[in-house]
Amino acid sequence: MTSLTSFLLLLFTAVAQAISSSGSRLLVVLEDVAEKAHYSKFLGDLEGRGFEVTYETPKSESLSLFHLGERSYDHILFFPTKAKGLGPNLTANLLLKFIDAQGNILLALSAQKQAPTAIVAALSELDIHLPSERTGLVVDHFNYDVTSADEKHDVLLLPTPGALRPGVKDFFSPATPNDEVIAFPQAIGQVLGNGALLTPILRAPATAYSYNPKEESEVLGDDLFAAGKQLSLVTTVQARNSARLTVIGSADMLSDKWFDAKVQKVDGKAAIATVNREFAKRVSGWTFNEIGVLKVNSIEHHLNEEGQGNQSNPKIYRIKNDVTYSISLSEYEWDHWAAFKVPAEDDLQLEFSMLSPFHRLSLKPTVSSEESTTYSTNFKLPDQHGIFNFKINHKRPFLNNIEEKNTVSVRHFAHDEWPRSYAISGAWPWISGIGATVTGWLFFVAIWLYSKPAGKGESKKNR
Amino acid sequence: MAPKKSQANAAPVVTTGTTTTTVPAVSTPAKKPSSDAWSNVASNILSHYQKTTPQRTKLIDLFMAFLVLVGGLQFVYCVVAGNYPFNAFLSGFSATVGQFVLTASLRIQTTEANKADFPSVSPERAFADYVVGSLILHFFCVNFIN
Numbered sequence: 001m002t003s004l005t006s007f008l009l010l011l012f013t014a015v016a017q018a019i020s021s022s023g024s025r026l027l028v029v030l031e032d033v034a035e036k037a038h039y040s041k042f043l044g045d046l047e048g049r050g051f052e053v054t055y056e057t058p059k060s061e062s063l064s065l066f067h068l069g070e071r072s073y074d075h076i077l078f079f080p081t082k083a084k085g086l087g088p089n090l091t092a093n094l095l096l097k098f099i100d101a102q103g104n105i106l107l108a109l110s111a112q113k114q115a116p117t118a119i120v121a122a123l124s125e126l127d128i129h130l131p132s133e134r135t136g137l138v139v140d141h142f143n144y145d146v147t148s149a150d151e152k153h154d155v156l157l158l159p160t161p162g163a164l165r166p167g168v169k170d171f172f173s174p175a176t177p178n179d180e181v182i183a184f185p186q187a188i189g190q191v192l193g194n195g196a197l198l199t200p201i202l203r204a205p206a207t208a209y210s211y212n213p214k215e216e217s218e219v220l221g222d223d224l225f226a227a228g229k230q231l232s233l234v235t236t237v238q239a240r241n242s243a244r245l246t247v248i249g250s251a252d253m254l255s256d257k258w259f260d261a262k263v264q265k266v267d268g269k270a271a272i273a274t275v276n277r278e279f280a281k282r283v284s285g286w287t288f289n290e291i292g293v294l295k296v297n298s299i300e301h302h303l304n305e306e307g308q309g310n311q312s313n314p315k316i317y318r319i320k321n322d323v324t325y326s327i328s329l330s331e332y333e334w335d336h337w338a339a340f341k342v343p344a345e346d347d348l349q350l351e352f353s354m355l356s357p358f359h360r361l362s363l364k365p366t367v368s369s370e371e372s373t374t375y376s377t378n379f380k381l382p383d384q385h386g387i388f389n390f391k392i393n394h395k396r397p398f399l400n401n402i403e404e405k406n407t408v409s410v411r412h413f414a415h416d417e418w419p420r421s422y423a424i425s426g427a428w429p430w431i432s433g434i435g436a437t438v439t440g441w442l443f444f445v446a447i448w449l450y451s452k453p454a455g456k457g458e459s460k461k462n463r
Numbered sequence: 464m465a466p467k468k469s470q471a472n473a474a475p476v477v478t479t480g481t482t483t484t485t486v487p488a489v490s491t492p493a494k495k496p497s498s499d500a501w502s503n504v505a506s507n508i509l510s511h512y513q514k515t516t517p518q519r520t521k522l523i524d525l526f527m528a529f530l531v532l533v534g535g536l537q538f539v540y541c542v543v544a545g546n547y548p549f550n551a552f553l554s555g556f557s558a559t560v561g562q563f564v565l566t567a568s569l570r571i572q573t574t575e576a577n578k579a580d581f582p583s584v585s586p587e588r589a590f591a592d593y594v595v596g597s598l599i600l601h602f603f604c605v606n607f608i609n
Binding site: 418420421424426427429430431433434436437438440441444445447448451 | 518519522523526529530533534536537540544545547548550551552554555556558559562566590594597601604605608609
């Protein structure tokens with residue numbers, strides 16, 4: 001029975017590894033299953049990448065995220081729905097439980113349809129805030145598409161995002177960026193809290209703002225939701241368990257219409273094609289664990305000293321030992337494991353810690369193969385005995401968290417491991433001090449014995 | 464000790480005599496006689512020591528002076544160059560000091576004048592004790608310096 005289960009598990013992981021690194025069961029939630037024709041290219045791309053897509057509506061009785069305590073799906077994709085709630089099968093609590101169970105969620109919102117309360121509640125748990133009236137529309141009078149939104153200015157044209165900051169790999173731009181634009185029609189902007197787990201992929205331009213189109217007034221009052229870079233249009237959350245959630249502010253950008261639309265910038269002369277399809281592929285690929293997934297293949301540490309049996313991963317070291325630590329890492333790239341390369345301005349660091357780190361060292365790549373890179377470092381253990389951890393705590397935006405801890409004991413010197421005093425030049429004067437005392441004493445004893453009769457006679461005479 | 468003291472007192476009788484003669488000279492501005500007197504004292508002590516001290520006791524005194532010199536050098540080195548490695552300093556210095564103490568004990572026990580205090584300890588016995596004690600000290604110090 002166990003062998004059968006493990007065989008099935010093996011089979012399942014083998015199948016799973018063919019596409020996403022964390023399973024291929026994808027649930028797509030739509031208002032109406034017929035609506036999928038609207039997004040056929042995007043969904044076709046997902047199926048082409050190997051996802052087993054299940055389409056459901058929120059009203060469906062059979063819809064259930066968990067079966068017998070296990071996730072029924074690996075990933076969920078939400079398209080906007082008209083209903084205010086999503087029903088008892090998709091409550092905010094269940095969505096958060098899904099994330100806790102390492103499920104990934106891709107949320108596509110739209111300014112034209114109210115975001116369901118369950119989703120608003122779940123997002124506010126994650127510190128992502130939507131406009132309170134839930135119908136904020138992002139407009140920009142400087143970066144709109146002239147051909148389709150000449151009046152309303154609500155189709156934003158955004159450059160590809162580029163790297164979040166130096167030292168972070170850019171997962172979401174085309175391999176060779178060439179001034180392509182992403183069309184972002186009828187977007188709803190999000191405002192992010194200070195959480196460390198939140199990372200925006202795409203922010204609104206400085207000239208954009210969010211307003212409520214239902215309000216008739218010509219001037220923007222004090223009730224402006226947010227403006228400029230405050231507005232995040234595509235936001236990611238990577239939970240501590242590396243589950244991923246992405247909010248896309250505009251579901252329309254995933255539609256067939258905008259995948260191959262021609263757009264024209266305000267100052268642009270010719271119409272240019274959008275890169276929505278590429279961008280959508282990369283965002284969904286990241287969310288569904290197809291890119292930016294790291295794996296630890298092996299960790300090895302050993303004594304690095306001459307004349308010692310340097311066996312792997314010993315349980316105990318001595319203070320001031322020279323030690324080598326190495327870790328082998330792979331990164332998942334769409335359909336295969338590849339060597340993980342740390343970006344130029346970033347470091348992979350090892351901590352040698354007991355409560356607090358005694359060493360924090362950068363690891364250098366030593367062995368590189370097609371499928372993995374081995375990072376390692378040599379160092380001298382601190383002059384402190386106790387229980388220590390070799391700790392890798394690598395948490396970077398867009399990469400799943402690596403937290404590896406290997407515990408070892410560090411003992412003090414055994415009594416016969418100290419250096420001899422003559423090995424220390426500072427001790428030589430005192431060694432010669434002992435030498436002088438002992439030789440002086442020997443001479444003294446010799447002369448004493450030699451002079452005994454004479455001395456006795458002399459003293460007798462004196463008496 | 465007492466007999467030795469009386470023996471020592473016997474010599475200063477001469478020196479006291481010289482000092483008393485120089486007392487009036489101190490009041491006069493000339494200082495030469497005073498320094499002469501002091502060197503007189505020193506040479507008197509020296510000649511008395513050389514005359515009355517048995518040869519073995521002189522040997523002991525020489526050895527003790529040597530130990531003081533060696534110990535002083537080690538201590539000065541420690542002050543100047545630092546005490547690392549500390550166990551080496553401790554054993555080197557204590558070997559010298561310990562040897563000095565043992566030698567002083569030998570001197571006390573073998574002095575003729577102290578014979579009354581140690582009726583049961585013959586000079587041979589005292590020397591044998593001294594050798595055994597010194598060997599133990601050397602063994603300990605060499606062990607401790609590692």
